[in-house]
Amino acid sequence: MNHSFDALIIGAGQAGPSLAGRLTAAGWTVGFVERKNFGGTCVNTGCTPTKAMIASAKAAHTLRQATNYGLPPAGDFTVDLAQVVARKDAIVAASRASLEKWLTQMPGCTVFRGTARFLSPTTMQVDDAVLEAKHIFLNVGGRPAIPALPGIDQLPFLTSSTILALEELPTHLIIVGAGAVGLEFAQLFRRLGSQVTIVERSPRLLPHDDEDVAAAVADILTSEGITLRLGAECISMALEDGQPVVHVSCEEDPSSSRGSHLLLAMGRQPNTDDLDLAKAGLQADARGYLPVDEELRTTVPGIWALGDCNGRGAFTHTAYNDFEIVAANLLNHEQRRVSDRLPVSAIYVDPPFAKVGLTEAEVRAAGTPALIGKRPMTKVGRAVEKGETKGFIKVLVHAETDQILGASIVGVGGDEAIHCIITAKYAQQTAAFMRRNVFIHPTVSELIPTVFGELKPLETAVQ
Structure with a gap:
């Protein structure tokens, strides 16, 4: 059976559903294809389930540390992993069901379940259905890589x-x-x-x-x-x-x-190997990613690649920004580009590590005249009060322009506190701007203006 749409969206990861919402609201008809679970990696096997389980692990760790907080010892206990998994599964299921309901009930959007493969640059097949559109958006995500290690x-x-x-x-x-x-x-x-x-x-x-x-x-x-x-x-x-x-x-x-x-x-690898790319005139790179330009367009007109499959971020936040770039360029006639966004990321060990912009090593290697500010979490009151004093706050500033070059925070609340620096850097604000800010006490963030006020010259010779 043949179906014709204004757009096809392949994959219900972070970028796809939001794009469907914007396109249908603009009057486009959308064919939406998902072969497994709605929500992609983030909802099903990434951010949502892992952070839910990390929260359970944090609770277990805190119980074992009870005496450090002046409380009676919790005693020996054994974690029932099945209960931890059940809690995680309930959170995942709720998120997945909400997304699936939204898409299946979205006016102007027709959902197909199965694996989509190209027949031509404007047609794809899903089981017995042939779907045609002038605009095709690939949001097929990725999966864990299995290197060919001996044995x-x-x-x-x-x-x-x-x-x-x-x-x-x-x-x-x-x-x-x-x-x-x-x-x-x-x-x-x-x-x-x-x-x-x-x-x-x-x-x-x-x-x-x-x-x-x-x-x-x-x-x-x-x-x-x-x-x-x-x-x-x-x-x-x-x-x-x-x-x-x-x-x-x-x-x-x-x-x-x-x-x-x-x-x-x-590591991970993109899910591009079963799309029959050659029939659309597309070719993945050596790692399986689809090359795209600054507006997420592939080498074939009318085909875009968003999210993990384009090799331009592989984070949930970059995938969502991919949607924003495409929607702005197509529907709002704005010019938004991949290079507009800052490199930002976090690793959710506890306490977490978050960063924005350049690292100290990159600044040194470039020979950029720079200043550095650094404060250990042992000198952050909120961290001391919480009994979580591992890590530090570090900022890097251009010595001549006073522009923020980058920052790293390893420490309690660092994944949240970093955002005031992200926002300031995106707005091209300076260290002086950060020093003048008044932040709420007692927080981890309140020490960030202090760190910007304790800048010292960074020797830029490679060490």
């Missing part, structure tokens, strides 16, 4: 998706990969009661961030009993006596890591 096909392993379905705590969880996914799951399961080992090829955590950030995050994890196996080269897998074993080559400790469960957290 990986010889043993069971978990991914960031499948680990969410576990209902019994691993005795010893081995995590290969120390990106955001690996670090968050490491602390989560350690706080729920598992022994945890992280195996990472890089000689330190977070190789794309500053060394002081990496050291602070490592301290957070090791202080809770998580084992770090860094500088692990020649990683290979084996199944010995029914248990997964990770063989590594480390200068300090070449011994293998044996555990009850293995989690692969080694």
